[in-house]
Amino acid sequence: MKSGRGERDITGIGVDETLMSALFAAVGAGVYAVDDQGRVFACNPWAEQLLGYEPGTLIGVDAHRALHPPGAGAAAVPTQRPTSKDGAPGRRTSGDRAVFLRADGTSLQVWWTAAPLPAALGHGEGAVVVFHDATAEREREGRRAERYAHSETMREQAEYDLAEATWLGELTLAMTSTLDTDEALHRLVRQLVPRLADTALIDLAEGHGYRRAAHAHHIADILPAASSDQGETLPRHPAHHAAVSRVMQGGGPQHLTDLAPAAPEETDLMAVVQAEEAFVIPLRLRATTFGALTLTRAPAGPPFNVADRALAEEVARRISLGLDNTRLHAAQADIATALQRALLTALPDVPGIELAAHYQPAQHTAEVGGDWYDAFLLHDGDLALVIGDVTGHDIQAASRMSELRNMLRALAVDRPEETPGQILRRLDTAQARLTLADSATAILARLRRTTSGAWQASWSVAGHPPPLLITADGVGYLTGARAMLLGLRPTAERPTTHTELPADATLLLYTDALVESRAQSLDEGMTRLRQHVTTHRHLPLPELCAKLARDLGDPRDDITLIAARTPPLAPRRHGA
Numbered sequence: 001m002k003s004g005r006g007e008r009d010i011t012g013i014g015v016d017e018t019l020m021s022a023l024f025a026a027v028g029a030g031v032y033a034v035d036d037q038g039r040v041f042a043c044n045p046w047a048e049q050l051l052g053y054e055p056g057t058l059i060g061v062d063a064h065r066a067l068h069p070p071g072a073g074a075a076a077v078p079t080q081r082p083t084s085k086d087g088a089p090g091r092r093t094s095g096d097r098a099v100f101l102r103a104d105g106t107s108l109q110v111w112w113t114a115a116p117l118p119a120a121l122g123h124g125e126g127a128v129v130v131f132h133d134a135t136a137e138r139e140r141e142g143r144r145a146e147r148y149a150h151s152e153t154m155r156e157q158a159e160y161d162l163a164e165a166t167w168l169g170e171l172t173l174a175m176t177s178t179l180d181t182d183e184a185l186h187r188l189v190r191q192l193v194p195r196l197a198d199t200a201l202i203d204l205a206e207g208h209g210y211r212r213a214a215h216a217h218h219i220a221d222i223l224p225a226a227s228s229d230q231g232e233t234l235p236r237h238p239a240h241h242a243a244v245s246r247v248m249q250g251g252g253p254q255h256l257t258d259l260a261p262a263a264p265e266e267t268d269l270m271a272v273v274q275a276e277e278a279f280v281i282p283l284r285l286r287a288t289t290f291g292a293l294t295l296t297r298a299p300a301g302p303p304f305n306v307a308d309r310a311l312a313e314e315v316a317r318r319i320s321l322g323l324d325n326t327r328l329h330a331a332q333a334d335i336a337t338a339l340q341r342a343l344l345t346a347l348p349d350v351p352g353i354e355l356a357a358h359y360q361p362a363q364h365t366a367e368v369g370g371d372w373y374d375a376f377l378l379h380d381g382d383l384a385l386v387i388g389d390v391t392g393h394d395i396q397a398a399s400r401m402s403e404l405r406n407m408l409r410a411l412a413v414d415r416p417e418e419t420p421g422q423i424l425r426r427l428d429t430a431q432a433r434l435t436l437a438d439s440a441t442a443i444l445a446r447l448r449r450t451t452s453g454a455w456q457a458s459w460s461v462a463g464h465p466p467p468l469l470i471t472a473d474g475v476g477y478l479t480g481a482r483a484m485l486l487g488l489r490p491t492a493e494r495p496t497t498h499t500e501l502p503a504d505a506t507l508l509l510y511t512d513a514l515v516e517s518r519a520q521s522l523d524e525g526m527t528r529l530r531q532h533v534t535t536h537r538h539l540p541l542p543e544l545c546a547k548l549a550r551d552l553g554d555p556r557d558d559i560t561l562i563a564a565r566t567p568p569l570a571p572r573r574h575g576a
């Protein structure tokens with residue numbers, strides 16, 4: 001366009017050509033106009049600059065051929081091509097996916113708008129095209145797309161990591177939710193397939209060899225359910241057996257890729273599970289090797305990669321921690337049980353009466369209970385029977401139980417002429433001053449044989465479940481002589497009750513775990529005990545105590561019983 005001052009009247013409105021030229025040049029976008037043949041007859045400097053043409057050289061160029069030559073590659077030719085047809089009368093079009101060819105043959109991504117030329121300009125059905133360089137925006141969009149793709153990848157990785165952490169947490173829970181080692185391992189291998197392997201085997205060191213503790217396959221019933229002395233009913237694969245043996249002797253992880261059977265006619269474990277490869281990982285913590293974890297994959301599955309091996313080693317580490325925890329707990333439980341039994345009394349041999357006691361420690365616990373029983377002879381030949389329970393299940397409870405037991409023994413032996421209630425009252429005073437126990441219950445019974453050979457019982461109850469008397473006429477609780485727990489009121493008198501013990505009668509003392517639990521009230525438990533004793537009262541005394549503890553007791557708590565049985569009546573001789 002030529003520059004100059006003047007006015008033209010196209011639509012009846014005066015137009016300053018100089019102003020229009022300035023606006024045309026400074027519009028900030030490329031503008032060119034084509035006639036009905038597609039030739040450029042006007043353009044602004046922006047169009048020349050963006051398309052790489054020297055000033056004035058774009059005029060007369062066939063836009064159809066120069067900007068969109070036929071046969072150009074698909075990457076260089078836009079899906080939308082602004083031409084004079086796009087500016088047909090009455091229609092304005094635009095696009096944001098076009099690519100123009102610059103003068104040097106490079107491509108230029110553009111946004112464009114095409115509008116029809118006014119007929120009054122005399123160029124036929126031409127069009128004016130306005131376009132913007134979209135390269136920078138496309139680059140920004142590309143970067144945004146890359147960032148989005150990266151964020152999606154990170155999100156997927158985070159979801160995978162979360163799923164893996166959740167799965168590992170479930171494995172840990174399977175190992176820690178029970179203290180039964182084999183049960184925990186059976187739970188665990190079922191979670192390893194098919195998540196990590198087609199087959200999972202766990203062998204535990206035992207003596208100079210090992211035993212199969214758990215196994216699982218992703219197809220049910222492929223592996224035998226029964227176990228032999230070696231922990232499996234199928235022959236061992238030689239290479240797998242050698243790998244497990246190396247691990248048991250301190251070796252590191254073993255990766256087996258040649259699992260062909262030693263003889264074609266033999267069917268070993270690896271052949272049954274169609275193992276293409278196996279990964280054997282030590283179950284080891286510090287210097288202790290607990291066993292080996294074997295994972296196998298069939299030919300249809302992918303081989304173990306680096307990530308799989310790292311995950312398998314993490315699984316093995318968690319199994320090892322669980323096995324170590326179970327081992328330590330079992331050792332502590334053994335120590336606790338031995339300590340508790342050492343605190344219990346060996347029963348004296350008393351002519352004319354049978355004694356039996358039973359102690360059953362709480363299952364799956366390493367805590368020492370505060371239950372105790374005692375039986376000892378006084379200087380006049382009377383027999384003292386004691387049952388007691390100190391609150392708590394720890395070493396401190398056991399220690400205070402031992403103190404309380406020994407103190408009661410000393411008080412009873414020191415003044416044997418006193419009644420059981422008087423002796424427990426003095427124990428109240430000692431407990432209050434010496435803090436022998438925070439809370440404790442007890443029964444002190446005294447059995448005396450009369451000159452006729454019959455037995456009498458006197459007793460006092462300090463907050464404890466009542467004694468049970470079993471006779472030929474029936475079974476009932478001795479409800480007298482009840483008073484509060486030991487140590488609550490040191491100055492309060494404690495009652496003593498007396499009764500005759502018939503021939504072939506059994507006096508049973510027991511702790512509360514025999515009759516009370518979370519599943520039943522004390523009243524329900526005492527009713528069950530009376531009914532059970534009625535049914536089984538003819539059993540030998542040791543068997544009766546053991547059966548009561550086994551059938552009625554709460555396995556989550558210590559159970560203690562002590563019983564005394566008087567002899568039956570001697571048969572009368574004929575002619576007497």
